[in-house]
Amino acid sequence: MATLDDIILKEGNPFDPITFTTGNFWTDNQPTSSLVESIHQEAINQVTETLVEMKKDHATRSIILEGDRGSGRSYLLGRLKKKLNSEAFFAYIEPWPSNDYMWRHTLRYVVNSLIYTPKGQQESQLLLWLKSLPVFYDQGLIKLLLGERKAFINQLTTQYPHLDQAQQFFSILYELTQPDKSFLAYQWLRGDDLSEEDLENLGVHRAIDDEVIARLILGNFGKITDATIPIVLCFDQVELGPQLSNGSRDISGFFKINTTFHNNQFKNFLVIISIERNNWNRY
Template sequence: MASIDEIILRSINPFDNFRSVNFWHKQQQPEPTVDSIHQEAIKTIELTLDQVAQDHCTRTVILDGDGGSGKTYLLGRLKNQLNHKAFFVYIPPFPQIDSIWRHILRYTVDSLVQIPKGQKDSQLLLWLENALSSIKQRSVKERIFKDDVFDLLRSDRSKFINKLKNIYTQAGIYNAENFFGVLHDLTNSELYSLACEWLRGDDLSEESLQQLKLKKSIETEEAAREVLANFSRIAGDTQPIVLCFDQLNNIARLPDGSLALQKIFDVNTKIHDEDKNFLIIISINTDIWFKQAKQMDLTDKARIERQVSLRPINLEQAELLLASRLYFLHSQASSQQKSAIYPLKRKYIEEEFTSGKTDPRNAILLGRDIFQSYKEWLVNSNGQAEFKYDNNKSGGGEEEHLKLLASFKLKWQDEF
């Protein structure tokens, strides 16, 4: 086995991926988890999800924190830990104000077609099977339709549509003939992809529409809104669907240059009032949320059940986070190091974050800079002298300004 320094020399920097992304996108380096970080936030959101699963009433959680506090990463942790309890949807910033429902529907279906870890089928097929299985749990009168789930799926298209129309007569399914027909097409391997494209609102060719026995694609905001609502009208019989709105600082802007945040809260109120079995998580920067909350209508505020704020982490947690990134390299070394964060040192962390607190992103950025400096030192030193990290060496004026601003925010928060 090689020494740890030899491994460091030939390894990529384990701190390079410091920005979290859509939790359904695969990353070259999976992000390790430190359970103690933001544990209370996860518990609170899980409790809210359990409440939705119990009474099927839609609830909303505001997830706020400063930039770099780990909001997007936390959404990924929630998906990883709770995907057995719910279907998870990641919705990135909407680029246009006039197509927000089509944007939400597109990314809802994009997420539902993903296959959860440990499963063979997509969330969409699991949702469909879940919905059909629940038919057995209905009243005696409704158990006239007591066919086995798989018999129902294997039945011809017309029989499938008519059975579901009878079962969900009172649910007010929008365009029931088309919607249930597309659900049946999901069970056909040759039509599955086309059915998914129609559900997400793609502009299909006439030939593709004929294959699905449909006349037109989902072309309007109203149609997109109603198709999304159809999921909720059936979702009352299934596990909850978690809609995660993220990166709201990048959404479309109004003519005056301000963020079109009210659109998100209009959507939230609409879903909250009319749809069942959704948990809506709105991830937003604390300063943006603070300004928005002051000018929000009381009606919109009343549709927010919980606010979960991500606080800075302490230096022990920062050290654990750095160690989790270095663990893979250490596990390959011929001898075990005294420090789990080698070639980093605790004193570097203390010198950088004098307040005793930081956020996950800044901790990872520090790890990246020190690791890169150490790697350069290994190349140039020929094993001579001793490595010393110069925290004034890296970064220019803008980076120093950002560090100073981050430190000020932490100090201000403590004093406030």
């Protein structure tokens, strides 16, 4: 796998409930009273160094977090988010039950994570990401553009002529800046099944209702983010992926997504794949 760094985590403590109960770091509060800073420090250093490198070249990178069950992989992802959220945007993605909608699942979890507001900030990760685009640098221009939907879309289309579903994507970005439509735009972006009236209100002709469109929209984030801080995609507990007829788990979809990110040269993504050691060795 391209740009793959192996990080071997320490053995877990079977008497420590923290290692077995943590999940989505945006919704699960992790206790800090018993935190030992030295645990997982090698992994934290590796991710920190990788983000520093990404700020220089914006190239997407991948890291495997490999460890035994109970070694605190999910807890580590939460620590990374707490420590590095000022340096990168973080998205938590749990395993999907079927590869038939892995792209829609991934997009939904990414957008759901981006809607959270980092500690110390006043706006969501999604708005912070949007407002870090070059079009927002000229305050006079952006005041004009935000008052005119068509001008905003045309400006971004000129700056990024090679995006897929560009008109729909930029229409949604514009509506994210409009308080009366921002939540509806967020619903579209995460793949909700909107009514025809809602779609017309947003200025788009269809919802994200298949895998191809979901992949293209997620890819657009990676085509215009070279001017922003990285987005860290945390695929957690991938050993719990879709169950096959023989009882084993199919983890190939996670690596197909990772390969797509690299082959299509999406920028500024750090893909972290957390997997149990035995499953990784079998793969």
